Amino acid sequence: MTDPDRHDGKPTSATSQTGPNAPNGADALIGALVEGGVDTCFANPGTTEMHLVAALGRAPGMTTHLCLFEGVATGAADGYARMTGRPAMVLLHLGPGLANGMANLHNAKKAATPLVCVVGEHATHHLAYDAPLAADIEGMARTVSDVVITPDTPDHVARDTADLLGRLTRGDTRVGTVVMPNDVAWSPVSAEITRPDPRPAPAQDAPAIRAAADTLRAAGNKGLLLLGAPRLTRRAAALASAIGAATGCAVRTEAAVARMERGRDTHPLTRVPFHVDLALEALKDVAQAVLVGAREPVAFFAYPDRPSRLLPEGCGVTAIAPPLSDIEAPLAALAEALGAATTAPVTAPDASPGGDGPITPDTLGASVAATLPEGAIVVDESITNGAPMFTACAAAAPHDWLNNRGGSIGYSMPVSVGAATACPDRRVLCVTGDGSAAYTPQALWTMARGRLDVTVVILANRAYRILANEMSKIGAGRPDGTTMPMMELTDPTPDWVKIAEGHGVPGVRVDTAADLTQALARAHATPGPTLIEAVLA
Template structure:
């Protein structure tokens, strides 16, 4: 056994049996070790952003980390954007980043870089395996860090000679994750007292507080105390649809967010952060809360949120039953295809237990309004604002849950950042339907140009914000990646395509011209 074998055995001993990979020369002994492990599923991504984004989507649904395999500092750097999203989602992830053999570092070969500094902003833990004997212990430390609290990003730097050198070091005992922090009784009582004082109160939640049993209990607390429950703006995973509590998110648009909280006198945070603008805008506040609003941080992200909610219920009491969304959808419109028509079609046709992965950006802002009564589903969204997450996230979710239909809501501009993920979907025969909102421009940036007071776009600005010269042909792009695809520009055609796609297995892409 060499160090690379020891790494594989340690991963498998801890239930990490999926590796999203884009390897290079320094990782070849780890590749060979993976080749000797039939229990390990290896999934190739043609770009490192696909690798890390897929690991994020996988972790959100599997509720355990995948491993990633990245090539030296530049490979890691290519994956950092979706590591940022995963960090914001608190997705557990174990990154294995190859480095030169220790004896080769002093030669300053062309690919030598400061991997630690590249990894630090997006990692909760960084460690180096410099000898074969150290590999097992270092891997166990990485796994422990990934599973700590609500989840973390661990980056293990594996030197090539540590991978190829033989070792008799034993496989470390399986890591026992630490239990999440118990709720603080004093903070629970403070929140309960606030909820009883008659002031207008919003309970803002995220994380495991957005699973169906927790949202039902929160709704019963809200009824009992005349409060309002909302999800924070960006969340790793929400359980929603018919038979579940219909929660709204904090709006992205700053004026809408300010209006949402204009009358709020108290804010109770359960794993969430106080709402702020995504960016600064001239003449507008950064906080979405009115002046004088009291903020009560009842539970932190790493706390046991279900236990905290149960403890709050013990203090406040509960209404007899939660208010659950009824199954149903608005009437399907006809004519030109619009984002609203797409959402309504999904409300009609989404199968039970689908997984919706949303990177629709501007086009999907009203998705919730039409889909509260859709079939029960999990909703995954862009958490850190770094675009290029949607296609990889759907890929990872489909690997984690092969028996569930995955639906990707994808803006066309951001889809081009990691379009290579379609190839992985085709190779792995993943059951993903990707809906591309083809408005042929960076629509969000057109809006932001106005929002920051920079005026209407001129010729130079339009050339930086528009995607219509030449127009992207998503049907041909998908076909070139091995994914069957079709185009729709009317609500009727889209409905028919979506119905067909939902009735079959395997990857399919719909270019929705809106």
């Protein structure tokens, strides 16, 4: 066991058995996960995970989903956990399998998504032989996990797993990785199973709330209330808007929030812009910032002659909730301290379709907003074309909006798989660039196999457009004939309709806003997945 924070609990049940039908370490792991509320596993297993696969098949209350690529499995677990609030399980094969899934584990960690990643390991006696697939799994896992454990005996598996789950549900740990040696998985459990004592959640900081109230009163229109959380609810938006109205402060969210409730029944919230120059301009007059579940904003990258910190030099910072914590309670306490009463949002007019012209960022936003079904889940990886869509959907039907907090592309289609699995009664809309989608197209197969209600919109601008935008900004010159081939998706041009159909998902290509509007309406009304390749002007 390699987790230094593990602590022993008291035995709560005796399960000592021997013989051929005794539960083994794999059963103990899956049993502890099910007992802890984990009911879904996204998997891409191999030989070292066969005992875990068998245990999954024996475990009542656990549903499994096969993914053809590990990055799809990790992203799907992220989407499932974001929508349910409960940890999901991922099952991966040794170090190379973990390596393939690390990008979306990184995104899940940055989003504070509760997730248990189980990675099979060689039997302990086999490690000395440096077999072809041997790797430093613990070292790799630590880069994308809050905690890594490796049970050293089947008798410790249930205790260690229950302790890990307890930390995930309290919020001080989000992504936990269990490295499971194969001989620990196949060996019988012979000792009493223990469970850890519960640990209390951290208490709210009342003095910090009072200090924040005083700060915002004094700062007036030079104050900023900055929100960040695993989930921004309608109530949180209403409370934040009330605080802004009572003090005159600006209210913004971080550039990417893991999950936001939005739509015409919700107070609209403005994001800190992604682009560094726009962000610096938006925040230039802030004298005092109060952070609620947010980190102090920084630029995505370093740029010549631009600061890394986005708040002005000398700006005061007060935090009243840890980064990525639940924020409704501290916002309510802050509103009470200020005497700020919530009000109903101003009713926005219904969104209008994008007309009959070409597909641009503006017409894309209008078409998406006008056709979005009530209760939809939008998974946004639109990158260079998404700002107008986010703004337009403030007037759309009530929906949830999922953003990529980690910045590693290829997140949206896998996260859509998880969101649709978690919420089978809600339509999922995935909007992604063609460059991003090329990282994880295997997600389409899992959508087809599960008959998941997902509409995928591929924004086909035939390029990594964001790289062309960033190249001159970072001081590397303007794209030209020698560098554009590194950013263009042509010669050949991917045919996303054929790619979708090859994975079992029907597809259609459109190049006008009117056709996009019609295609979206048809897709949302048709059970199962559909892909729309939207060719941008």
